[in-house]
Amino acid sequence: MSWYQKTIRLQPYPRGFHIITSQIEREMPEIRELKMGTAHIFIMHTSASLSLNENASPDVRTDMEAHFNKMIPENAPYYRHTLEGPDDMPAHIKASLLGSSLMLPIKNGRFYLGTWQGIYLCEHRDHASGRNLVVTLNGE
Amino acid sequence: MSWYQKTIRLQPYPRGFHIITSQIEREMPEIRELKMGTAHIFIMHTSASLSLNENASPDVRTDMEAHFNKMIPENAPYYRHTLEGPDDMPAHIKASLLGSSLMLPIKNGRFYLGTWQGIYLCEHRDHASGRNLVVTLNGE
Amino acid sequence: MSWYQKTIRLQPYPRGFHIITSQIEREMPEIRELKMGTAHIFIMHTSASLSLNENASPDVRTDMEAHFNKMIPENAPYYRHTLEGPDDMPAHIKASLLGSSLMLPIKNGRFYLGTWQGIYLCEHRDHASGRNLVVTLNGE
Numbered sequence: 001m002s003w004y005q006k007t008i009r010l011q012p013y014p015r016g017f018h019i020i021t022s023q024i025e026r027e028m029p030e031i032r033e034l035k036m037g038t039a040h041i042f043i044m045h046t047s048a049s050l051s052l053n054e055n056a057s058p059d060v061r062t063d064m065e066a067h068f069n070k071m072i073p074e075n076a077p078y079y080r081h082t083l084e085g086p087d088d089m090p091a092h093i094k095a096s097l098l099g100s101s102l103m104l105p106i107k108n109g110r111f112y113l114g115t116w117q118g119i120y121l122c123e124h125r126d127h128a129s130g131r132n133l134v135v136t137l138n139g140e
Numbered sequence: 141m142s143w144y145q146k147t148i149r150l151q152p153y154p155r156g157f158h159i160i161t162s163q164i165e166r167e168m169p170e171i172r173e174l175k176m177g178t179a180h181i182f183i184m185h186t187s188a189s190l191s192l193n194e195n196a197s198p199d200v201r202t203d204m205e206a207h208f209n210k211m212i213p214e215n216a217p218y219y220r221h222t223l224e225g226p227d228d229m230p231a232h233i234k235a236s237l238l239g240s241s242l243m244l245p246i247k248n249g250r251f252y253l254g255t256w257q258g259i260y261l262c263e264h265r266d267h268a269s270g271r272n273l274v275v276t277l278n279g280e
Numbered sequence: 281m282s283w284y285q286k287t288i289r290l291q292p293y294p295r296g297f298h299i300i301t302s303q304i305e306r307e308m309p310e311i312r313e314l315k316m317g318t319a320h321i322f323i324m325h326t327s328a329s330l331s332l333n334e335n336a337s338p339d340v341r342t343d344m345e346a347h348f349n350k351m352i353p354e355n356a357p358y359y360r361h362t363l364e365g366p367d368d369m370p371a372h373i374k375a376s377l378l379g380s381s382l383m384l385p386i387k388n389g390r391f392y393l394g395t396w397q398g399i400y401l402c403e404h405r406d407h408a409s410g411r412n413l414v415v416t417l418n419g420e
Contacts, residue, residue, distance in 0.1 A: 184394030
């Protein structure tokens with residue numbers, strides 16, 4: 001029975017959806033110690049989020065950004081929280097819709113994902129600095 | 141290696157988004173026993189949900205409510221599940237979009253959250269009675 | 281302290297929302313060994329998702345499908361990822377909105393759910409073959 005926990009600093013990413021699977025794998029070599037368990041990946045922010053989605057066609061990431069911008073527009077007339085810029089309130093809404101954490105199964109020392117699944121950083125701000133993740137592994 | 145589990149009864153809240161971080165901290169003093177782990181917070185209902193978002197400006201909560209009401213309107217012509225009132229079916233949709241549980245990292249006896257992150261109860265019904273949460277802590 | 285992990289193959293389901301609670305319970309009899317813990321249910325795909333919602337009225341499932349189809353339409357003019365058919369890109373967006381995994385509390389050998397909560401398979405493709413789930417139980 002083992003626990004591992006680490007804070008990972010991501011570089012600044014432009015607004016949009018980005019695959020970060022291999023960086024997380026690289027920073028958590030301890031996962032190889034676990035035959036069975038779970039990995040919790042948590043983002044410590046309220047204007048960016050994490051999701052799992054297709055790791056192949058980059059068009060999926062572009063279309064996700066386009067659709068979220070339409071579904072949660074900037075400058076909606078009912079927004080009151082506008083002081084930090086037009087991208088701020090939509091970023092908060094997107095963050096709650098997509099979620100602040102992922103839970104992944106671990107099997108035989110690796111994230112046990114489907115063939116097409118990759119970990120997305122969903123950056124909702126126009127000019128974010130880097131983001132902090134907390135990864136917690138638990139298993140045996 | 142320790143497990144703690146408790147059911148928490150929340151008071152009735154009006155429809156909208158509400159910060160409940162300090163109540164959960166108060167009801168789970170056992171978290172202080174854990175140096176590293178995870179906290180699972182689960183809502184036992186299908187018309188309310190949990191989310192993490194900004195704990196500072198109350199405008200964020202107001203704008204979230206306004207936006208969700210626009211994105212998932214009452215009285216959509218295609219709703220069939222209307223017997224329990226116009227707020228009922230939108231509440232179910234919002235509950236699935238925002239999610240029924242949160243998973244938070246635990247570090248040094250506390251929820252390990254970002255500076256601006258607070259736990260939201262998202263109450264989607266007009267006249268809900270209190271809600272039940274199940275909190276499960278696991279760590280070492 | 282025990283871990284159990286199993287891959288479950290679901291039969292093909294038509295596009296829409298389907299209750300699969302009893303199948304998962306049937307395939308995980310090991311849950312009876314756990315007095316307290318958590319169950320992680322994970323879908324290994326990027327065009328289907330898991331959610332918790334009402335287990336009673338089938339109208340809720342029909343209305344969910346209707347609403348998600350309106351909120352994330354086929355053939356949006358800004359989609360570029362269209363080679364795999366008009367249902368494909370909406371399926372990816374719905375998958376991220378609803379999420380790839382559920383975390384449920386375990387109490388006294390059972391999923392500890394609210395009275396009205398059921399596990400939904402959300403099938404977003406028109407002609408999907410079966411889907412794979414990974415269930416990981418952890419508790420004592």
